[in-house]
Amino acid sequence: MNRVFLVDDHTIVRDGLRALLAHEPGIEVVGEAGNGQELLDLLPTTPADVVLLDANMPVLDGLATTQRLRIEYPQVRVLILSMLAHERYIGQLFDAGASGYVLKSAEKAEILVAIQTVIAGRQFLCSDLGLNMLRKVLAKEEEPEETNKVSRLSRRETEVLQLLSEGLTTNEIAEKLFTSKRTIETHRQNILEKTQTKNTAALIRLAVTQGLLT
Structure with missing residues (x-):
């Protein structure tokens, strides 16, 4: 059973994710937190395999939390679930140790695929972000x-x-x-x-x- 920890400063988002994962085979939601510091305080007594982490949170945001997790809990995989779509910030999160990045606007099926991909030890980038980055690269190449x-x-x-x-x-x-x-x-x-x-x-x-x- 893969243990998942939900971290988001909005309770309604955590409730939605918990409902989404409630009947997903092989996944168990073991804990919730409203920011990165709460997560780090709870992990010693509530171990997890994967953390679904919001990027924009008070106290300790997604980037700082990911950096701490890489040092203190390197075995924990991080999947960022956020509305932020800035390429540079996404790159910083991957450099910090995140295994995946999904927009909150993504379909439920894609979120589930992202979780399974990260659990399997691979990296994941949601389709909307990937296609947008590809368009920018192609547009730049076509410019004389x-x-x-x-x-x-x-x-x-x-x-x-x-x-x-x-x-x-x-x-x-x-x-x-x-x-x-x-x-x-x-x-x-x-x-x-x-x-x-x-x-x-x-x-x-x-x-x-x-x-x-x-």
Whole structure:
């Protein structure tokens, strides 16, 4: 029998999870807690194999709790059940030792699959999160590399580029922008590095093809 501990600061969520798992073969809900600190206080007397853990809780949140569990109870597997969908935060939780991450909006069947997957010692990421991350990766790959290069320029660098395209010298640009010649040279060098172009002529050609220059 796999022992499951429910941790969420909302009683109604814990009640729903308990009802979901009540008749699931091979699973027994052994305890509940309203935050990570309560869980850690109860684990010595209520051992568990899997913890269903909310990410956003008072006192001790999901990330801090997962980090503590990895150190103090490394045998306990952690399945995050949360509404938070930020990729960076999800990555931090996996790095901290979480075995799975499921959105609370997921279907009951997927939550059950996630629990079984984590129990089996594998990692799990719910389908909505996985598909959303895949879409972002594909969209980034489809974005033209030239557009990426030009979009890296700051507002001031774009102004300098515009003036270079108009044939102004470094001194003239410095006077027009009320700055020093050295500053303009620095901007020009930064623009070349960001766009990976070898000289001003190549830089201007790239900017023209991307419609950056007026």
